[in-house]
Amino acid sequence: LLDFDFIGGISSQDAEIALREKLQERRHLIVIDNLETLYDVQGLMPILRISHPGRILITSRERYDAVNFIHHYSVAELDEAASIRLLRRTASQDEVEQVIQADDATLRIAYQKIGGNPLALRLFVGQALHSDLQKLVHDLERGESNITQTLYRFIFERAWQSLGEETQQVFMSMVFTSAAGDRASDVMATTGLPREMVMVGLDNLVRQNLVDVKRRSGVAVYTIHSLTRAFLEAKALGR
Structure with missing residues (x-):
């Protein structure tokens, strides 16, 4: 929307004014992924209000119920069928043959232990690049898989500290x-x-x-x- 060199030479207030003018010239769709990772979320809120007549799509693991101009849409985790499809599609993209060839019963066990979290499912396929699939499933059943550990470091530990x-x-x-x-x-x-x-x-x-x-x-x-x-x-x- 705004040139980086242009932004670097003006104050934040002038940048906001320029952004407001640009957004009002025509409709835009702006996507902000993982909003909670931004340094100053509250400082961004006034900017979000000036998007009219365009729209801003935000993804976040947190809810902002105190902000009355945000419409919340909660995305449920994947169901079993969708999770198995994601496992197979990811395996096909990454050429993980043992997951591609696995029967639904094996992948169903993985889903039952991991759930429908897309990140965890992708981590499972990633581990199958270098580990035996049956051992991975066995470790999941025994609670000894490091898939959850990787997921926790990425998501839960940061949330815990906050x-x-x-x-x-x-x-x-x-x-x-x-x-x-x-x-x-x-x-x-x-x-x-x-x-x-x-x-x-x-x-x-x-x-x-x-x-x-x-x-x-x-x-x-x-x-x-x-x-x-x-x-x-x-x-x-x-x-």
Whole structure:
């Protein structure tokens, strides 16, 4: 939109004015990937408001509920069929023959242990470049695969470090929740923290997509992904 040399020679205020004029000249579609990785997210918010009549598409692992001009669309993880297709397509692109030739039953086991996280599925195919597929699947079944470790370093560890102490405590307590999810009162009983702290912590975790919330019989229940559970278990063991 704006020439880099031009931006380098003017103030941020003048750059914003120039950007506003450029955006109003004609419709644009701007894509900002991984918004949460930017140094100054809040400083970017005023810029997002001047996109009219164009649109800005943002991807982020965090929610920005306090920003009233952002429309949120949550993307669910891939289902089993889509996950297996992604495994095969990635294997075809990377020429990982043993994954290409694998039967659905083998890849189904990988999906059941990894889930529908595209990054984790791609990491699985990447490991199959240099490791025996059956051993990888066996390690997944025994919880000994380093796929999750790589994923955690990339995603979860950064998120963990950004959490306050009380929120970390609430997050850690989620390891004791059932696969179907538990109520806030159950989480509160595990942590021993006051209800207000637990609710603030859960809200923060939901906003960062570390914890999912759904309704069961009209009551909010909180759940975590199997990979998230494994991460918390590793944290508890000091790994």
